[in-house]
Ligand code: TXA
């Protein structure tokens with residue numbers, strides 16, 4: 161059985177944080193909240209502790225873990241940050257939903273880095289979690305806290321039902337952003353987006369001359385990209401609003417997942433993601449909607465496509481991976 165402790169992202173509580181810190185130091189596993197999704201963490205310097213994460217998640221061994229740190233100085237314990245030309249500018253985006261892939265040093269567990277000579281580093285925007293990491297005096301290697309292949313968890317309740325063998329779960333509010341961090345590979349004044357997230361291509365163009373999305377050939381660079389991800393267990397279609405409404409006129413055995421604006425045109429059951437004018441409302445309820453579909457009486461769902469610009473590009477990236485075109 162795991163220990164469950166209620167916390168708030170915005171407030172530091174050293175007594176509670178030191179319980180998790182001790183578990184990390186002793187080689188255990190701790191689920192913690194972040195602004196993106198919940199993570200399941202272990203000592204980033206210990207092969208044995210990191211192995212537990214792969215076992216609990218059923219994760220492929222060749223898929224590296226992100227090392228979460230509490231501040232810029234701690235990032236330097238694991239990565240050769242001075243080799244990253246734009247590191248200073250990038251560090252201005254932290255704490256936040258950004259993972260920077262950099263050359264790694266020997267302190268990073270071989271298991272965590274899955275044999276690569278790089279490490280993805282992130283400083284999460286959750287004050288409680290940063291303090292828990294600081295107190296552990298270790299980097300905390302952590303993937304998203306879900307069984308491999310399932311949608312990432314945006315509420316502690318998702319994890320309590322799903323993962324077994326975890327030592328401690330910190331339960332906070334629902335994740336504010338709700339989709340995983342932007343993962344980038346900086347190379348001089350060029351940057352490759354390995355996984356889109358809340359920091360967009362436009363944001364990164366303030367720092368880099370060239371910003372590209374990784375193509376299929378980059379799968380080797382970000383091993384996680386080749387695995388099935390983020391999907392509900394049930395079949396999910398995607399369609400533009402008009403097509404979706406037309407489909408619902410004929411089919412009544414499918415659960416629509418839509419914006420608040422489109423929901424107004426639907427009579428039967430539907431899951432509302434949020435207003436189209438509030439992208440964070442939509443992203444933060446996306447994975448929850450997949451899980452609700454799975455536990456509903458419906459065998460199939462249909463999700464509304466969003467306009468592909470800015471942060472919506474990242475939301476659509478997850479929707480596309482989770483669904484098939486109608
Ligand atoms: O928002 C997030 O990033 C969440 C929270 C917990 O921080 N974490 C998360 O971790 O989504 P995970 O393991 O589910 O996804 C990490 C992704 C994977 O696709 C992995 O392959 C890639 O980042 N990645 C990690 N280290 C890498 C590296 N050294 N080189 C290339 N890709 C890397």
Ligand code: MG
Pocket residue numbers: 303304312
């Ligand atoms: Mg994941």
